[in-house]
Amino acid sequence: MKKITLLCLVLLSLYSCAEKKEKTPMQTNQEDELDKKWWKEAIVYQIYPRSFQDTDGDGVGDLKGIIERLDYVKSLGVTAVWLNPIYSSPNDDNGYDVSDYRDIMSDFGTMEDFDTMLAEMHARDIKLVMDIVVNHSSDEHPWFKESRSSRDNPYRDYYHWWPAEKGEPPYRYSLFDAEGNAWKYDEQTDAYYLHYFSQKQPDLNWENPKVRQEVYDIMKFWADKGVDGFRLDAFQFAAKDTTFPKFPDGFEKNFIQYYAVQEGLHDYLKEMNAEVFSKYDVMSVAEGAGRTLEEAHELVDADRNEINMAYAFDGVDIPKVDGYELATFKETFTKWDSAFAKKGWISIFLSNHDQARMVSRYANDSLPFRAPSAKMLNTFILSMRGTPYCYFGDELGMTNNPKLQEIEDFKDIAAINGYKKAQKQGEDMDEYMRNLRFGSRDHGRTPMQWDDSQNAGFTTGTPWLPLNPNYTTVNVQAEEENPQSVLNHFKKMTALRKNNEVLIYGDYELIQKEHKQVYAYTRSLDNQNMMVLLNFSDTEAAVGINDLHTYGDPLINNYDSFEKTGTSAVLKPYQAVILAKN
Structure with a gap:
């Protein structure tokens, strides 16, 4: 009798366990396929270091300033910080021209400051994502100095050179050059070097395995310090056909088709994954997502062993100076979500350091609509599937700066050289300036507005870019004290997202x-x-x-x-x- 009772109890226990584990078809289809990752659940806050907080009065933000404000960053409910480049740089393109990948730009502080900042972030459970700029370097990087010194220098093949005796190289479009040509003649070795961006940003030759190993070693240097992720700047342009065939006339109007995700790029990313990403618990995201949805999947699908998530520009390309149709907005974000509903992962963002302020572009920055507009846009970013990227100041509803009116007011190399190029080509300069006032990158780079004191609490010196006059009312101090502010709405949204997986997965x-x-x-x-x-x-x-x-x-x-x-x-x-x- 005891044996029968014991057997019954065992069977009852097994049945009970099975019943607990059994799931409905919906649960099986969704819960088991989530493939949860910390970087999918992250809320990323992008900090432009030049504009966040200055502590030494030189008008430029620094690492000590970021450290001082980390309690504020934590209070936002974000879980990761993406930091724009802080490496040594002559600053031709605000740090995106790197002269030493293992050192800190003096404007920002020291490596000791960086180590302290990283430790303080981790103490607050905030992860750090670093910008890695390796499509190109600065022309002041030791590699390039060696490369241009002679044709037989060991570093010659670290960059793309075209000997002058072969005639002018096939035209390539430069995004930042006033002349529009991506080949720059260099007298020292009677040859041209390639620069997709400014003349001071020569493109690295990724076909050279030595270059690739140099980059992987740099990434390991930062990963060993404890950095939690990498954003690969302009990396979709890294692979090039080094025979440099002639492109069709007018190709620059659709240059992405000729520049992005060229043959070899996937091999480089697979190698990077094997050398770096697979050995550390780091997230990876490349600027750009290829030319098609299929190419985006090839970059980010887990079984490809390349990178974690796509960072597509279709969304930020929507706003125009004369407005846009909401139907386009819906169609764009719905298309990307549908394409990645079952496989891969995407980023959700409306602004970054390369865009003007989102409330001025997508909604309405005039009174009385600025605050509800900004809240509405933040609600969108933080309620979509994908990893949200929130740009500093957008949690306040910061707007485009009306002080940026004439070309002399702008600091961005893209604006200045673009103006020269438009003049040379006889474009309508009034139209050029109208577009610049609406969409210049400088609008997104004006200093953080902390309070209503002089210079908004950003610096005791002269800010490197002029502060927006509305800082007296649109600032952290005022908004923290107002329960109905854009800032407090942002905090409610981050809390809602973190407490409800439905908004993530x-x-x-x-x-x-x-x-x-x-x-x-x-x-x-x-x-x-x-x-x-x-x-x-x-x-x-x-x-x-x-x-x-x-x-x-x-x-x-x-x-x-x-x-x-x-x-x-x-x-x-x-x-x-x-x-x-x-």
């Missing part, structure tokens, strides 16, 4: 596709469902959704009230709400 479905004012979508994971409603217009917008009545009160709302009755709702100008299904 959940399925995305576009609803109300044809609505001209409202971007509406749902996020669903297992039994959790959320609906996001965003009014992208400056007028009220009515929306009707069949199952709206099954959703409860807003979890997020950038206004004090939300008008919902049954299956219909009315959104105020730039209103953003997130609802959870009952």
Whole structure:
């Protein structure tokens, strides 16, 4: 009798365990396929170090300034910082021209400052992602100095050279050069060197295995220090056909087709993964995502063993000086989400150091719409599937700077050389300046607005770029004290995202596709469902959704009230709400 009872108990226990482990088909399809990673769940905060906090009065932000503000960064609810280049550099392109990859630019401090900053970030559970600029170096890097010294120098093949006796090299377009030509003649060895960006940024020759090993060693240097990730600047341009065939006339109008993800790039990334990424728990993201969705998958799908996530520009290319259609916005982000719904991973962002301020480009930076606009855009970024990248100052709703009016007001090499090139080619200069005032990178680089004191608490000296006059009202101190501020709304959004996996891994479905004012979508994971409603217009917008009545009160709302009755709702100008299904 005892044996039978014991057997029954064992069988009952096994049945109970099996019952607990059994999942519904939905749970099996979603929960088991999430492939959770810390970098998928990260909320990345991008810091432009020149503009964040200055501690020595020279008008330029520094590492000690970042250290001083880490408690603020932590308070935002972000979990990682992406730091723009801080390496030694002559600063032709604000640090994207590196002269020493293992040293810190004197403007920013010392390696000791860096070590302290990294330790303090980790003490606050903040990870650090470094910018790695290895499509090109500075022309003041020792490699290039050696390379240009003689044709038989061991470093000659670290860069791309074309001997003058072969005639002028086939034309290549330069993104930053006033002349527009990416070949620069160098008298010392009677040859031309290649620079896709400025003349002071010669392109590295990735066909040379010595170059590749140099780069991997540099990355290991920083990974051994404890850096948590790498963003590969302009790396989709690194592979080149070194026979330099002639391109069709006018190719520069669609240069990405000829420059991005050329043959050999995947081999370089696989090798980089084997040498570096696979040996450290680091995330990897390359600037750009190729020319097609298929190419983006080839870069980031896990079984490819290349990089972790795509950072596509389609979204930031939408805004125009004369406005844009919301339909384009919806279509773009829905296309990317659909393409990566089952495989691979993407980044979600609306601004960075290469863009003007997002509220001035995508929404409305004038009163009374600036605050709700900024909240609405932050709601979007932090409620989409993919890793969100939030640019410093956007958590305040910082705007384009009206002080940047004439070409003399701009510091960006792209703006200055672009102006010279437009003049040379006889373009409409009024139109050029109109576009520059709207979209210049300098707008996104003006100093952080900490308080309403002189220079917004950024520096005791003269800021390297002029502060936006609205800093007296749009600043951290004022917004921390205002429960309804853009800043406090941002903190609510990061908390909501971190506490609800549905906003990280959940399925995305576009609803109300044809609505001209409202971007509406749902996020669903297992039994959790959320609906996001965003009014992208400056007028009220009515929306009707069949199952709206099954959703409860807003979890997020950038206004004090939300008008919902049954299956219909009315959104105020730039209103953003997130609802959870009952």
